[in-house]
Amino acid sequence: MLSAGLARTSEGRRGSRLRAAPAAARPTAARPVVAASPDEDRRPLAGLRVLDLTRMLAGPTTGLLLADMGAEVIKIEEPQIGDPTRRNVPHLGGESTYYMAVNRGKLGITLDLKSPEGRAALLDLVAKSDIIVENFRAGVMDRLGLGFDVLREVRKDIVLCSISGFGASGPLRDKTSFDLVNQAMAGTMSVTGEVGRPPARIGVPAGDLCGGYFGCLAILAALRARRKTGRGAHIDLSLHDCLISLLGYLGQAYFTTGESLGPVGSGHHHIVPYGAFDASDGTLVIAAFSQNFWERFAGAIGRPDLLSDARFETLERRKTNREPLMAILRPILSSGTRDYWIATLGEHDVPCATIASVGEALESDQAVARGLVFEVAHSSLGALKALATPLRADGAPWLSALPPPMLGEHTRQVLAGLLGYSEEDIARHLSIQKRPKVGRGADASLATGRTS
Incomplete structure (x- = not known):
């Protein structure tokens, strides 16, 4: 289990392995910023580093899964603004419970990716990382000067997972999307609800959640391929694709009969009772x-x-x-x-x-026996209950006990401890991040990628 204590910064540690190397000689091997015990190193992704540029729910879910499997995940947020879900209610001590649900297990930093300094810092992090997850609108990474071609010049075997509502191709590439929109367009709402009543949204954000899980699955496959080829990959994941793929036997029935099945409430199309x-x-x-x-x-x-x-x-x-x-x-x-x-x-x-009910499920004997609810030590809220992912092997869960970070909580530690930035460099970054935001209306979609 990862400890909450960050490794000491490179200041005062002459020759530390965390001191940044010159650009031409930057190492490609990832080294953890967070101290880990030997037991934690047994998790399958221990030693890998993830840069999580995502917002909302789908992408952060991917990051959470990777963290629980042992990867070191650094969540990078927009200064002053942060992940939009930080403003979702309810709040606990000023922190959004919605945000905390999918951002446990991560270090949190802020970078202004619209500034040259912020982009340079991100590329410095890319040189020391294995995986990047982002859910900006299609094309935004390229416009920021951070497209896949640029990233793989810094690290040739980088794995980039891009998650968006409709993917990087097709007539809907630039369509604004949230989970509800995808559920409507992917056919799942048409088979959900009671006969004779309006179609219903699935009670949990199914498109976002399955997108998060598919994103993790695709990354694991890309890492496996990288071991054989030495090359990275750019994963193009569409939440619309994810939901359509879940139609399963309903889709096969349509191919066979030409009939689109409708809702049957809590029942089954083919099985009674x-x-x-x-x-x-x-x-x-x-x-x-x-x-x-x-x-x-x-x-x-x-x-x-x-x-x-x-x-x-x-x-x-x-x-x-x-x-x-x-x-x-x-x-x-x-x-x-x-x-x-x-x-x-x-x-x-x-x-x-x-x-x-939700409460009954969380407090059930089965959930307790399986360790699905546990506590993390939040830096401002103290002991905080958290929901585990279902990942476990050999009788033990794969789990990160790092609490969800406050906005920019680990910026200084990561810039100093991982990149070896001086206090002067860090002060300059923080000063840039405090500049007033101007003209955000035109660029608001950059923060969310318009996926929920």
Whole structure:
């Protein structure tokens, strides 16, 4: 587990390995700024460094996953402004809980990438890094003078992951996008919600989250390829692509039948009974996914006769006769409590559950046993509960305990300790960052990449 203590700066450490080398002789090997214990070095990405230029949710999720797998992640934010999610409510002690949710495990610095000094500092960091993640609008990195061709001149094997709403090609390349827009355009909203009611957004920002996970997956593949070829890669990841790829069997059904399936509420297009049912005191879900589970379910509810009813004998017939079957099941299930049905169905090994609230899920015995909630030591808030990613191996989680950084919290330490900048250099950077922001209206999209 990474410690919260940064390595000492190169000042007073003549010959320190963290002192910056002359530009022509900059090392390409990444060295961690944060002290790590031998145990933490066992995580798969220990020793790699990531520059996280992302904002909002998708890109920061990629950075969080890489941090939990052991990489040192340096989040680089715009001076004075920071990640837009820092202003999202609710707040705790002035810090946004939305921001903190996906920026744990990172060091936080500020650089003005529109200034020559800020761009030069970023390139100095690139020389000592392995991975860059960004989610600016397509073309912004090139306009800043930080396109992939420039980056690989500094480090030939750099892996750049660019995340945007619609990717770097196609007619929608420059379209403004947030998760809701992508859910609408990728078909997922058309199959979400109740029959006869307006389409619904998936309750969590699915496009952003799966984009974050796909970004991490693509980076891992690029790192594997780099080991064989010695070359880096530029990953072009579209959140729209990510969501369309999740259509899965719905897409294959369309290719086969030409039919676009619609919403079925909590149910399944092809499986019955499968969905939410009302008990006498609330709702539970039942998933009789296969013929075997259907037979167990019929026995559990005291209706084995349903197994010999020709309308319900097979999966296909139950699908065709969905409503007649539901008309039989609803009054049976509403006659008992949730606890009764959970116990009874459980005895027959029928998959079922009550519907947990967010709080109930986080505080459940299963979540506690799996270590999904833990504490980090925040520099201003003290002990802070955090949600772990599901990454674990050999009986232990892959987890970074670094707290989410405050805006620019580690700027001085990184510039001095990693790049070997003098106090005069650092003071100049900080002075530039304090300049009033002028004409931000035209460039507001640079901060977010217009993805949520």
